[in-house]
Amino acid sequence: xxxxxxxxxxxxxxxxxxxxxxxxxxxxxxxxxxxxxxxxxxxxxxxxxxxxxxxxxxxxxxxxxxxxxxxxxxxxxxxxxxxxxxxxxxxxxxxxxxxxxxxxxxxxxxxxxxxxxxxxxxxxxxxxxxxxxxxxxxxxxxxxxxxxxxxxxxxxxxxxxxxxxxxxxxxxxxxxxxxxxxxxxxxxxxxxxxxxxxxxxxxxxxxxxxxxxxxxxxxxxxxxxxxxxxxxxxxxxxxxxxxxxxxxxxx
Numbered sequence: 001x002x003x004x005x006x007x008x009x010x011x012x013x014x015x016x017x018x019x020x021x022x023x024x025x026x027x028x029x030x031x032x033x034x035x036x037x038x039x040x041x042x043x044x045x046x047x048x049x050x051x052x053x054x055x056x057x058x059x060x061x062x063x064x065x066x067x068x069x070x071x072x073x074x075x076x077x078x079x080x081x082x083x084x085x086x087x088x089x090x091x092x093x094x095x096x097x098x099x100x101x102x103x104x105x106x107x108x109x110x111x112x113x114x115x116x117x118x119x120x121x122x123x124x125x126x127x128x129x130x131x132x133x134x135x136x137x138x139x140x141x142x143x144x145x146x147x148x149x150x151x152x153x154x155x156x157x158x159x160x161x162x163x164x165x166x167x168x169x170x171x172x173x174x175x176x177x178x179x180x181x182x183x184x185x186x187x188x189x190x191x192x193x194x195x196x197x198x199x200x201x202x203x204x205x206x207x208x209x210x211x212x213x214x215x216x217x218x219x220x221x222x223x224x225x226x227x228x229x230x231x232x233x234x235x236x237x238x239x240x241x242x243x244x245x246x247x248x249x250x251x
Contacts, residue, residue, distance in 0.1 A: 031077045034101030034186060036149060039141040048142075051135060052125040057118040063104070070112040072126050073105030079122035080197040083114045084205065094206040096156075097180075097198060100187050105129070106150055119197045164208050167249065172207040173217045175247030177227070181237060192240055196233045 026045045032038055037048050057063060064070045066085055081098040095114055098104060104116060109129065136143045163172050181194040189195070204211045221227040226243055228236040237243055
């Protein structure tokens with residue numbers, strides 16, 4: 001562990017000695033309730049803060065690129081990220097979108113297998129893998145939380161396999177909007193509304209569709225009343241249950 005972390009651990013052997021409101025920058029972090037540090041208290045959070053550094057990125061900037069050595073893991077504090085791989089012929093597959101509270105770096109320790117690029121102005125806590133590993137060893141609550149998040153990520157990957165392998169274009173887009181809406185509600189967003197920080201092309205590359213198909217299905221959904229297209233990349237969902245049923249293959 002870093003010298004800073006070691007000093008903090010010695011200074012606060014009892015978690016009760018450190019008040020949450022005294023811990024900076026974790027005390028008022030909006031990502032904490034859903035993040036990897038959600039279950040940490042007192043000196044655990046202080047060690048976590050000491051081991052991390054805040055990094056920022058503007059839309060289009062990458063945290064790292066596919067093939068690069070990547071000695072870091074990240075916790076998204078604010079903003080949105082897209083993860084993607086490029087095939088040799090230039091085709092792109094987006095493998096995921098990350099939002100506030102999501103953890104980036106659960107994969108292997110070799111060269112990065114994907115690029116992580118900011119969709120919006122982004123802020124993240126960055127940890128060196130070695131420091132983060134020592135935090136996991138020192139604080140069981142952190143390890144337990146990371147295991148739970150890895151389980152959620154595995155379930156999401158299984159759902160994506162079903163989506164890509166069996167669902168129609170309409171079902172894929174309905175599922176995508178439903179899942180994104182649910183995630184944004186977790187982050188304090190309004191029920192029945194979803195914000196799309198990604199482009200139609202991003203959605204197409206995530207769902208294995210063409211941009212023309214995505215645009216056509218959005219138009220169909222708008223005409224049928226399943227969605228309403230609003231300014232600033234907002235989409236209203238007048239009947240979320242009908243949209244979910246369609247995504248589940250029952251619509």
